[in-house]
Amino acid sequence: MTKIIVPIGPQHPLLKEPVSFQLTVEGEHVTESAMRLGYVHRGIERLCQERTYVQNIHLLERICGICSHVHTTTFCQGVEALLGVKLPSRALYLRALLCELERIHSHLLWLGVLALNIGFDTIFMYAWHDREVVLDIMEDLSGGRVSHAVNIVGGVRFDLTDDRRVTLLRQLNGLEEQVRILLGVVEHEQTLQARTRNVGRLSLEQIRRYCVVGPVARASGLDVDLRRDMPRPPYDGLTFQVPVRQEGDVWARTLVRMLETVESVHLCRQMLDLLPPGPVSTRVSRRVPAGEVVSRTEAPRGEVVYYIRSDGSDKPARVKVRTPTLTNLITLPSQLENVNMADVSVVLSGVDLCIACADR
Amino acid sequence: MNRLLRQLHLFEEIFSAFQAAFPDDPLTVQAMPIDETFVTLAPEHIHEACEILVERFDFYHLSTITGLDTGAAVELFYHFWNAYGITLRTALPYTALRIATLTDFIPGAAFYERELYTMLGVVFEGHVNLQPLLQPDDWDGSHPLRKT
Amino acid sequence: MGFSLRSIVYLLPQVWRVLRAGPLTVQFPFAPPELQEGYRGQVVVDAARCRGCSLCVRDCPAFALELEREGREEYRLIYHPDRCAYCGQCELSCQFGAIRLSNTFTRATADRDTLTRVLVDRRPSPPPLDE
């Protein structure tokens, strides 16, 4: 059979971000695939070395347009460890609250993208409609829909009044109802299952060898979640489930993400109930003592790792960012092998691509 | 507290395994904040040490490889994770910027090594596809993160 | 068959909910946008409070603020909205409460230079502002 090479990207209607794939197609099946990254490489790691810690928070927030808060959280967590400051627990709770809201927002956005790619526009609209609730909450709390700019070294910049806490709890109840309906759709809807079951399957062995993280790993049976396995306050005082599935296909990833969304709503509620009183930030010095630190957190897409080295000045000597998408991208060639050309978009959305994260 | 004890115990075992494998390497261990331990090794021992970590102690997850130009040498950090973090660090002199690849038993290391190859000019021996990862097609061969 | 019927019935309450909610579109730019109280928009300065300490300039991550100093008390604080990231760091850094982000929103323009604004002018005899 003749082989055709189908180029997808760097500019392509299927993709929201520039990345390029070369798919070798025989008949309807993909036999080989090559990927090219780097079209949105902004050199953020290098830029970090030329800016102060204060400025870097805002720079690192712009690595990702979806999970921006978790990047600043990881960075601040590392710098605070270098400084040796202990945060007021209210600050930690508010930080984690925004992290969980961001997880809900990211997963709902992703569900919409998947639904759009399989041609299920109704769910795309509903998921994004419900996501708007979370975005409104986040905008109200922080002043920005996506770039929240709430983290500072030493705490957070916003606070919750008691009235706001009560209304927030009510908003979360409505949100949970909606998320449960979407979860029901993922579990029972036939068209969605027909398009996503047995597509892009990864075995547990592959997951471990490729060092895959996040929901993709959990959908293949790897029971890992940094919030639980490396408990840092406030997560050590909260109860939550880590959903794990064994199937390893796109459907399992969808289900894991939706179950996680429900768990995140629970976590938000718990944090609002347990929110300790007190200040939301402490004063810290602008100069960070010399040292190095590795900081890890669980982002919506998996583990984020920062390595920060300080030389004692107010600028870091090195900031290394490892985003979860970069690790997960490496599995794409084995996932794309032998899939139908029509399922390529399903596989691509299944890993939750965020090219801006991967390129930095 | 329990977790801390388990961590101490585990790292003692790992350290003695390293000592047995590399008797002539002056290993140093450093406890870092946020549940991390740094172990310094000579570059020629990195590959075997990683193998010990992955196969004997089940540190299957290589988080990333960090490269860093200190101005005197290029330092590499291999961040592993399995409930605790462990980082193997080594320093390569400018005259010999080469080290054995990990992709033969951790295929997930491929992207990190490609990135370091362009950013710092470290050659990973045995890597099957050591191509630029983020650089444009007309990359001139310079290394953005190098100090010199 | 029962399976597929169920998957349709599932969404009926949703259809009802969406129909009842009515359109959610905002009429911007033909009507003012509804922005939250704390929304980070245009940077504004209370010129009377500004002391020209340039703390905001030092911390601005996008280099959107500029302080042109001509003497101890003579300076101009210039703001380039085309560079601004609306992060609010200047508000946090200012020790005198002079600079802040208001929740107003401006429309786009085709010419970058028309955006630049002089926020504080403390030169001995300021020429008339024609910007």
Ligand code: SF4
């Ligand atoms: S909002 Fe941020 S980017 Fe804009 S002027 Fe203030 S500090 Fe600079």
Ligand code: SF4
């Ligand atoms: S606005 Fe505030 S920080 Fe900026 S120069 Fe004036 S007083 Fe200083």
